[in-house]
Amino acid sequence: MTSIAVLASHSALDVLDGAREEGFKTIAIAKRGRERAYREFPLVDKLVTLDDYRDILKIVDFLNSEKAVFVPNRSFAVYVGYDSIEREFPVPIFGNRFLLRWEERSGTCNYYKLLDEGGIPRPKTFNIDEVDRPVIVKLPEAERRVERGFFIARDRDDLLKKAKKLAESGLIKLEDLKNASIEELILGAHFNANYFYSVMKRRLELHSFDRRIQSNLDGVYRLPARDQLDIDPDVRYIEVGHTPATIRESLLEKVFEIGYKFVEGVRKLVPPGAVGPFTLQFVVTPKLELVVYDVAPRIGGGTNIYLGVGSQYSKLYFGKPISLGRRIAIEIREAIEAGKLEEVTT
Numbered sequence: 001m002t003s004i005a006v007l008a009s010h011s012a013l014d015v016l017d018g019a020r021e022e023g024f025k026t027i028a029i030a031k032r033g034r035e036r037a038y039r040e041f042p043l044v045d046k047l048v049t050l051d052d053y054r055d056i057l058k059i060v061d062f063l064n065s066e067k068a069v070f071v072p073n074r075s076f077a078v079y080v081g082y083d084s085i086e087r088e089f090p091v092p093i094f095g096n097r098f099l100l101r102w103e104e105r106s107g108t109c110n111y112y113k114l115l116d117e118g119g120i121p122r123p124k125t126f127n128i129d130e131v132d133r134p135v136i137v138k139l140p141e142a143e144r145r146v147e148r149g150f151f152i153a154r155d156r157d158d159l160l161k162k163a164k165k166l167a168e169s170g171l172i173k174l175e176d177l178k179n180a181s182i183e184e185l186i187l188g189a190h191f192n193a194n195y196f197y198s199v200m201k202r203r204l205e206l207h208s209f210d211r212r213i214q215s216n217l218d219g220v221y222r223l224p225a226r227d228q229l230d231i232d233p234d235v236r237y238i239e240v241g242h243t244p245a246t247i248r249e250s251l252l253e254k255v256f257e258i259g260y261k262f263v264e265g266v267r268k269l270v271p272p273g274a275v276g277p278f279t280l281q282f283v284v285t286p287k288l289e290l291v292v293y294d295v296a297p298r299i300g301g302g303t304n305i306y307l308g309v310g311s312q313y314s315k316l317y318f319g320k321p322i323s324l325g326r327r328i329a330i331e332i333r334e335a336i337e338a339g340k341l342e343e344v345t346t
Helices: 012-021 036-040 051-063 076-081 080-087 097-103 111-118 154-166 174-179 217-221 223-230 250-270 300-306 312-317 324-337
Strands: 003-007 025-031 044-052 068-071 134-139 152-155 181-184 189-198 202-216 237-245 275-283 290-296
Touching: 003 012, 003 051, 003 076, 003 237, 003 324, 012 025, 012 111, 012 300, 012 324, 025 051, 036 300, 044 051, 051 068, 051 076, 076 080, 076 097, 080 097, 097 111, 097 237, 097 250, 097 290, 111 250, 111 290, 134 154, 152 154, 154 174, 181 324, 189 223, 189 237, 189 300, 189 324, 202 217, 202 250, 202 324, 237 300, 250 275, 250 290, 275 300
Parallel strands: 003 025, 003 068, 025 044
Antiparallel strands: 134 152, 134 181, 189 202, 189 275, 202 237, 275 290
C-alpha cells in the first residue's frame, strides 16, 4: 500500500491529515526534539526521528520499502538542500523536485526569472548604487540563516546607514549585501494566493488566500506612531503564523491570470512544469494592479490554517470544502488508480 511521507515541519500536519482522509498510510520524519506535535496528534502511522533533517538521505531504503510518495515543504528544501534533493534522494516526490531551487532570489535559478518568463508584474530590482526610491532589502539574518533580515530604506544613503546599524546590532552581516535582493517598495494590500495545478484533471485550481503574521513586525504594527518613533525598534520579519483572508471577487480575474501565467512560465523553464500546489504572494495597489513579490513553488505555510475545515474555493470544485493537504492526496490517489503516478511525481 502506498504511503504519504513528509518532513515533520512547516505544512506537515495539513499533508498528514489530508493523507489520512484519503485512506493513505502516513509517515512523518521529525528532528529529535521537534517531534512532539506529531506524537500528540493521532495522524501519524510511522514517526521516524532523526538527529538532523539531512539524515533523511540515510533512510531512502526505508521510504521506498514503504512505497512512500514524499511531499516536499520549505523545511525539506532548506535543511536537506537542493543538490541533495535532486541527486541523492531517489524517492518519488510529489510535484517537480527541480522547481524547488527556483524559490531563491539569486543565482541562475530564481523566481524573478519565472515571473518574467510568464510576463507577471513584479517589483523592480536594483543594485545598491542604483537605488533612487524607497526599497525593501531582502537578505538572511546573521545567525539564523533561514530567517529574514529584511529592512526598508528610503534611498541609497538610508540603505547603507540602516545596513550598518543592523550589522552593528548583530542582526545582519554587511557582506550579505552583495547578494541581497533590493526591490522597489510597493505599497498595497498583501495576499498569498494558494493554487493547485492538477495534472490528472489538466486544470489550474485556486484554493485559498491567507496573510502572514510576522514577529516582531506584527508587534510594531500595534504601537502608536509616536511610540514607534520613540522606541525605534529593529523590525524583524520572522514568519510565525498565518491568518485567513478573502479578496474581492472582481479581482479574481487577475488572480487567475497570474496563476496561469506562472504555470506557463514554469512549463517553459523547468520541465515537467508545475505539478500540485504553489503560492504567489502579491500586493494589490490602489490602482488594483497585482504585483507578485514572492513565490513558493510547493505547499505554502499558510495552507495549514484551512486544515480540517477546507479551503474557501475548494467547495466550488468538489462540492465540499477540502484542505490543500487533502487535495494533494486526492491527486496521488487518482494517479495511482489511473496507473499514472509517474506523471505527478519526479
